Amino acid sequence: xxxxxxxxxxxxxxxxxxxxxxxxxxxxxxxxxxxxxxxxxxxxxxxxxxxxxxxxxxxxxxxxxxxxxxxxxxxxxxxxxxxxxxxxxxxxxxxxxxxxxxxxxxxxxxxxxxxxxxxxxxxxxxxxxxxxxxxxxxxxxxxxxxxxxxxxxxxxxxxxxxxxxxxxxxxxxxxxxxxxxxxxxxxxxxxxxxxxxxxxxxxxxxxxxxxxxxxxxxxxxxxxxxxxxxxxxxxxxxxxxxxxxxxxxxxxxxxxxxxxxx
Amino acid sequence: xxxxxxxxxxxxxxxxxxxxxxxxxxxxxxxxxxxxxxxxxxxxxxxxxxxxxxxxxxxxxxxxxxxxxxxxxxxxxxxxxxxxxxxxxxxxxxxxxxxxxxxxxxxxxxxxxxxxxxxxxxxxxxxxxxxxxxxxxxxxxxxxxxxxxxxxxxxxxxxxxxxxxxxxxxxxxxxxxxxxxxxxxxxxxxxxxxxxxxxxxxxxxxxxxxxxxxxxxxxxxxxxxxxxxxxxxxxxxxxxxxxxxxxxxxxxxxxxxxxxxxxxxxxxxxxxxxxxxxxxxxxxxxxxxxxxxxxxxxxxxxxxxxxxxx
Numbered sequence: 001x002x003x004x005x006x007x008x009x010x011x012x013x014x015x016x017x018x019x020x021x022x023x024x025x026x027x028x029x030x031x032x033x034x035x036x037x038x039x040x041x042x043x044x045x046x047x048x049x050x051x052x053x054x055x056x057x058x059x060x061x062x063x064x065x066x067x068x069x070x071x072x073x074x075x076x077x078x079x080x081x082x083x084x085x086x087x088x089x090x091x092x093x094x095x096x097x098x099x100x101x102x103x104x105x106x107x108x109x110x111x112x113x114x115x116x117x118x119x120x121x122x123x124x125x126x127x128x129x130x131x132x133x134x135x136x137x138x139x140x141x142x143x144x145x146x147x148x149x150x151x152x153x154x155x156x157x158x159x160x161x162x163x164x165x166x167x168x169x170x171x172x173x174x175x176x177x178x179x180x181x182x183x184x185x186x187x188x189x190x191x192x193x194x195x196x197x198x199x200x201x202x203x204x205x206x207x208x209x210x211x212x213x214x215x216x217x218x219x220x221x222x223x224x225x226x227x228x229x230x231x232x233x234x235x236x237x238x239x240x241x242x243x244x245x246x247x248x249x250x251x252x253x254x255x256x257x258x259x260x261x262x
Numbered sequence: 263x264x265x266x267x268x269x270x271x272x273x274x275x276x277x278x279x280x281x282x283x284x285x286x287x288x289x290x291x292x293x294x295x296x297x298x299x300x301x302x303x304x305x306x307x308x309x310x311x312x313x314x315x316x317x318x319x320x321x322x323x324x325x326x327x328x329x330x331x332x333x334x335x336x337x338x339x340x341x342x343x344x345x346x347x348x349x350x351x352x353x354x355x356x357x358x359x360x361x362x363x364x365x366x367x368x369x370x371x372x373x374x375x376x377x378x379x380x381x382x383x384x385x386x387x388x389x390x391x392x393x394x395x396x397x398x399x400x401x402x403x404x405x406x407x408x409x410x411x412x413x414x415x416x417x418x419x420x421x422x423x424x425x426x427x428x429x430x431x432x433x434x435x436x437x438x439x440x441x442x443x444x445x446x447x448x449x450x451x452x453x454x455x456x457x458x459x460x461x462x463x464x465x466x467x468x469x470x471x472x473x474x475x476x477x478x479x480x481x482x483x484x485x486x487x488x489x490x491x492x493x494x495x496x497x498x499x500x501x502x503x504x505x506x507x508x509x510x511x512x513x514x515x516x517x518x519x520x521x522x523x524x525x526x527x528x529x530x531x532x533x534x535x536x537x538x539x540x541x542x543x544x545x546x547x548x549x550x551x552x553x554x555x556x557x558x559x560x561x562x563x564x565x566x567x568x569x570x571x572x
Contacts, residue, residue, distance in 0.1 A: 059427060085429030097424045099416050101484075106413055113410045114429035130409045152545065154538075174428065 018067035045230035085114040090176035111173035141169040160187035278392040280493035286447035288489035294419030302360035303447030305466035311452035337444025379462025482528025
């Protein structure tokens with residue numbers, strides 16, 4: 001990235017010299033990243049390379065050993081896990097995590113419940129907490145993830161790919177500034193993956209910054225503007241996705257091994 | 263009606279007290295907090311109210327209010343101490359709390375009346391007070407099952423990590439469960455000693471924990487409706503079983519065991535499941551979706567790398 005480009009956009013998330021150690025295991029070590037507004041970033045890397053630990057650190061579920069995380073230029077690593085939603089950081093999980101006994105609508109509403117500055121904020125305290133209304137953000141998230149018709153379904157009645165879309169819808173209902181997606185297309189078929197990729201690019205064009213962890217290299221190349229390749233807890237290559245996947249170091253750490261098994 | 267009322271006054275009173283006791287266990291259960299501290303709060307309410315009315319002549323409702331506040335504070339302190347524990351460990355810690363309350367009652371000297379307890383707690387609590395307070399408790403708990411608060415309690419129970427990611431302070435909700443449980447249990451206990459005009463350690467011991475738990479297991483912990491159902495059943499069942507003579511405890515035990523094994527969601531669980539099945543059967547699947555087929559496929563594609571190369 002040129003100096004002119006760097007000043008034109010401002011970082012939404014900045015990670016400086018991050019380390020997360022579990023005893024002697026350096027899950028993440030000397031890792032720095034910069035995420036500018038309105039772009040899709042991807043993280044690739046073999047299992048155990050520290051991708052999930054990194055997401056854990058950013059969502060404040062995993063304590064840092066050292067280093068700094070800045071969100072919007074403000075120190076972020078002291079924020080409690082339950083406060084990241086108030087900063088409009090939304091995430092999806094590696095395994096689908098939906099409430100089993102409530103409808104798709106209510107699962108997505110859970111994200112809208114956390115949104116600030118939403119139309120709900122202007123409702124009275126009573127209606128906001130005990131009312132059974134559905135936020136406008138839910139309808140729009142359902143439309144965007146093409147979940148129309150599923151509103152009254154419970155998670156167990158739907159395919160895995162559809163459940164994944166509910167997770168993404170819940171994150172969108174939060175009206176995020178930064179969206180963290182942990183393997184969003186796992187368990188989806190080719191058509192569904194294409195749809196998700198298209199959706200993420202639409203969201204990017206509306207200015208939403210995204211950080212995507214994926215195994216599907218083709219999906220990453222199709223979707224991301226910028227890719228970080230991780231191995232052994234640190235970034236071994238970064239840049240345009242096409243360049244990163246051709247990097248010999250990356251091929252050896254990740255793709256080579258994967259393609260041998262394929 | 264009035265004949266029935268006069269003949270069954272004690273059971274009718276016990277029903278409303280039982281509802282509040284059951285709610286004091288149902289509220290934390292629903293939030294995923296396996297706390298039986300409601301029984302200990304019942305003891306606190308029973309003794310504090312009895313002592314206040316007996317020793318100071320305080321009006322009953324004020325005594326109920328003060329003991330409620332005491333139990334909420336104790337509940338909060340207990341929560342701060344044990345809320346981070348999970349599952350069985352939390353259950354054991356709260357059972358210990360209940361037993362500590364009993365031990366304090368037994369060894370409280372003149373204040374608590376020792377093993378024999380306190381007698382002659384005269385009060386002006388009527389059936390209308392019982393109905394009013396039980397209704398207040400039901401309405402309050404029902405509200406926490408609605409809307410945003412209801413969803414958030416569901417999330418805290420089913421997936422605390424997910425709950426945090428959508429901005430819910432899991433710790434605060436768990437602590438609130440302890441406080442609300444303390445209040446409900448305390449009001450139940452207060453009403454018991456004020457209505458019966460007596461309280462002794464045998465009223466608040468281990469059997470009370472078992473009773474409260476039984477009500478919730480058979481009624482269902484997912485909703486206040488389950489708690490009410492359980493409270494009604496286990497207030498009226500023992501007298502009905504009296505006809506079995508010596509066998510009544512066996513029959514009682516079989517009913518509880520059957521419910522625990524075959525109806526894990528309780529009676530309310532059966533009802534809500536049936537209602538859900540009815541609505542599910544009525545609706546049509548959305549266009550382009552073949553749930554049954556894709557469902558089977560989804561199971562074979564778990565989270566790993568299999569089948570996902572580029």
